[in-house]
Amino acid sequence: MKFFCIDYGRRRVGCAVSDPNAVLARSKKMIDRKFAPDYFSEIISAINEENPDELVIGLPLDIDDNETQMSREIRRFAEELNCKLNKKFPINFQDESFSSIKAGSILIKTKSKKKRAKKECVDNVAACVILQEFLDARSNSYY
Numbered sequence: 001m002k003f004f005c006i007d008y009g010r011r012r013v014g015c016a017v018s019d020p021n022a023v024l025a026r027s028k029k030m031i032d033r034k035f036a037p038d039y040f041s042e043i044i045s046a047i048n049e050e051n052p053d054e055l056v057i058g059l060p061l062d063i064d065d066n067e068t069q070m071s072r073e074i075r076r077f078a079e080e081l082n083c084k085l086n087k088k089f090p091i092n093f094q095d096e097s098f099s100s101i102k103a104g105s106i107l108i109k110t111k112s113k114k115k116r117a118k119k120e121c122v123d124n125v126a127a128c129v130i131l132q133e134f135l136d137a138r139s140n141s142y143y
Contacts, residue, residue, distance in 0.1 A: 004028070004052035005131035006043065006081075007096065008074050013039055014127035017050045018135055025131035040084055047085065055082075055089045058096030058130040065095075094134040096126070 001022045007014035015028040028046055031039045047055070057078050060070050078091050 001054065002050065002052045003054050003056050003092075003131060003134070004047050004050050005056040005058070005094075005127050005134070007058045007127035007130055008077050009033075013043065014125070015043065015046050016127035016131045017052065018131060022135055022138065025128045025135060027125065027128050040081065043081065044085060047089075052089070054092060056092045056094050056131055056134045058127070059093040061095050092134065094130050096130050 002020050003018040003022060005016040005018075005025065007016075011033055013031040013033065015031070016025045017028045018025055028050065029042070031042045033039050036042055055078075057074060059074055060068055062068050075093075078093075082088055082091060
């Protein structure tokens, strides 16, 4: 089973994909909405290219695990995306708490020198973190 993950943001959208065995996540692409006003087309193109079985979308929750205004915006985004896709996908929402912090920590370890490049990479790495946490939780539930 293959999963495609989206880390939706108002400025950038990070995308990641799993291997066909749903064990490892890898970065797919980062879409800067400032330079890609039709970001839906880019996401749809990436999804079609990867041909996943299901989608995973990061969902921000507050400290008490309640949904936020951004959570509601992301749920609307997910509905709109699924309507625009030729094939309807099951959508899994994954708590994305601290994914950007974890992604930043990973990037610091890579010693990226360009601050701008690092900032843009955070969303891609965050999508990988979200997807990997989803995959790990999924595999742990089988044991």
